[in-house]
Amino acid sequence: MKKIIEKIEESDAILIGASNGFSICEGLHLFGGDQAFQELFPDFIEKYGFSNILEASIFKFPKEEEKWTYLSRLIWHYSGTYHGSSVMDSLKSIIMDKPYFIVTSNGEGHFSLAGLENEQIYEIEGNWLSMQCAHRCHDTLYPSMDVIKKMAQVQQTGKITSEMIPKCPFCGREMQIHVATDHNFIPDSDGQKRFQSFVNKYHGKNLVVLELGIGCRNQMIKAPLMNLVNQEPNATYVTVNKGEIYIPEVIKHKSFGVDGDMTEILTLLKGKMTSM
Structure with a gap:
């Protein structure tokens, strides 16, 4: 955790990928009849x-x-x-005043509703x-x-x-x-352009890719982020998920996998960052 915090604090920007695991921590479970x-x-x-x-x-x-x-x-x-959640509050504290961008397949719109900038969010499956x-x-x-x-x-x-x-x-x-439920879905081409612009801007810089609750089957986000880390010499990959951590061998040397409850993990990161 100390090494992860050091990488975040030394970073020039943070690229966040979020999927269903993040929503579950906020009480929204798409796949579970809770x-x-x-x-x-x-x-x-x-x-x-x-x-x-x-x-x-x-x-x-x-x-x-x-x-x-x-x-x-x-x-x-x-x-x-x-009205927000503890896991969202922790994420916002971890971002601090760093430049950031969020790529998500979550459609509930919580990132913008929590006060994060619309221009820094790319919702690949709409909202x-x-x-x-x-x-x-x-x-x-x-x-x-x-x-x-x-x-x-x-x-x-x-x-x-x-x-x-x-x-x-x-x-x-x-x-x-x-x-994105059928072929008539209007893709967010502007969001994709903003995402690519962010990646280009921080090419070669100290970039932390923070992946939150993305399962192996979600290749729309997971694969591009891992490929980006592989291509960027100064990128660090941090993946947080419960019971499912996957890190390819090719980026293992600059990656951290944290298996456990995301709310507890981000709360711990937030607490240690504010106390250092």
Whole structure:
């Protein structure tokens, strides 16, 4: 841990990769039918037998009203009422005043909601805070939270009606949350450019790549970050995950793998950095 702290403090910038493991530490488990899921969606579980958030999110609901009932309840609970978390607070303290960039496959928008700069975040699979034309008649993104909030509030006393379903302002057909669920997803090309610009800016510099909760199957983030560390002579790779640490032999000499509870590990890093 001392060596990791030294690398972070000596770094010129920090590149953060985050995936499902980080969300789990914040109480959002896409793949697990935990108590929170059961308490939030008892009606959908009874009707469709859903076992987790992801299964319900990719389900083709027979009616748009049902789809938006599910989505608005989900998004308002996890994003609309989000006020930070201990693991997020620790990460922000670890970053300190360092230049940083975040690449994430998490779609709940917590990094921006926690006050981190939008321009320093690349959400490769979109996020719940935006919506797009479901048929991609054009590539403009629209804020979703006003619609989500109204729908979530209506559910407290009644049902979502067809008049509340958001429609595309161009073609008049349905909208969808801006996440990568089908071929109509609008990729964040600007985010990708900002990411590449950050990498170019700190080429050859002391760069710490901090990977948080990314499993081996998530090659969209994990493989590019490990390749970057291999190519950058002064880069350090730090991977934090519970029960699944993978470091290729080619970058082993400049890598650290920390297996355990991420909340505890980042809290420990934060405490030791502030005490040094």
